[in-house]
Amino acid sequence: xxxxxxxxxxxxxxxxxxxxxxxxxxxxxxxxxxxxxxxxxxxxxxxxxxxxxxxxxxxxxxxxxxxxxxxxxxxxxxxxxxxxxxxxxxxxxxxxxxxxxxxxxxxxxxxxxxxxxxxxxxxxxxxxxxxxxxxxxxxxxxxxxxxxxxxxxxxxxxxxxxxxxxxxxxxxxxxxxxxxxxxxxxxxxxxxxxxxxxxxxxxxxxxxxxxxxxxxxxxxxxxxxxxxxxxxxxxxxxxxxxx
Numbered sequence: 745x746x747x748x749x750x751x752x753x754x755x756x757x758x759x760x761x762x763x764x765x766x767x768x769x770x771x772x773x774x775x776x777x778x779x780x781x782x783x784x785x786x787x788x789x790x791x792x793x794x795x796x797x798x799x800x801x802x803x804x805x806x807x808x809x810x811x812x813x814x815x816x817x818x819x820x821x822x823x824x825x826x827x828x829x830x831x832x833x834x835x836x837x838x839x840x841x842x843x844x845x846x847x848x849x850x851x852x853x854x855x856x857x858x859x860x861x862x863x864x865x866x867x868x869x870x871x872x873x874x875x876x877x878x879x880x881x882x883x884x885x886x887x888x889x890x891x892x893x894x895x896x897x898x899x900x901x902x903x904x905x906x907x908x909x910x911x912x913x914x915x916x917x918x919x920x921x922x923x924x925x926x927x928x929x930x931x932x933x934x935x936x937x938x939x940x941x942x943x944x945x946x947x948x949x950x951x952x953x954x955x956x957x958x959x960x961x962x963x964x965x966x967x968x969x970x971x972x973x974x975x976x977x978x979x980x981x982x983x984x985x986x987x
Contacts, residue, residue: 789854795854867896901923
C-alpha cells in the first residue's frame with residue numbers, strides 16, 4: 745500500500761512542493777470540468793495508470809477463480825493463473841508510489857485509486873481464490889466476507905490518518921509505521937494457498953478438513969487464517985515499522 749499524497753510532519757503544516765500544487769489544481773479543474781472529451785483520462789497521472797494495472801491484476805485474478813469453478817476441478821491452470829496475478833498486483837502497487845515521487849505528482853484521487861485497487865487485489869481476489877479451492881460453506885462465506893470488510897476498513901482508516909498528523913513522521917514526512925498489518929501482506933496466505941494447490945489439497949482435500957459437517961455451522965477451520973489476518977489489519981495497537 746504505497747503512499748501517494750503529501751504529508752505533514754508531526755502536526756506541522758503540510759509540505760506542498762511547487763510541482764505538486766499546480767499538478768493537483770490541473771487535475772481538480774479537469775475533474776470538475778463539464779466540457780471536453782475524455783477529461784477523466786486526461787486528469788490521471790502516470791502513477792494513476794500504474795495503480796489501474798494493480799486493479800487489473802486483482803480483477804483478472806477474480807475472473808480466473810471463477811473460470812476454475814466453471815470448469816473441470818482437476819484442471820488447476822486457472823487457479824495458478826488466479827494466484828499468479830496477485831504478486832504482479834503488488835509490483836504495480838509498489839511502482840505507483842515510486843513513480844508518483846519521481847514525477848512529483850500526487851493527488852487525493854491517486855490515494856483513493858490506490859486503496860480501491862488494493863482492496864480488489866489483496867482483499868477480494870484472495871477471498872475468491874479461497875472460495876475456489878474449497879471454502880464454500882455458508883460460514884466460510886461469512887468469515888471470508890469479514891476478512892474483505894476488515895481490509896476495506898483498514899484502507900479507509902489509512903486514507904483518513906495519512907495526512908492527519910496522528911502517526912509520527914520522520915523529517916521527510918514519511919510515516920514511521922503502519923497501524924495494523926498492510927493489506928498486501930495477504931500475499932503470505934496466497935503463497936500458502938499456492939502450496940495447497942500444488943499438493944492437490946483442494947476441494948474435499950483442504951487441510952484441516954471440515955468441522956460440524958452436515959450442519960448449518962459447517963466450516964473449514966483454515967478460514968480462521970483469513971479472520972486472524974483481518975483482525976491484524978484492523979489493529980490499532982499493532983505498529984509495523986515501515987522499511
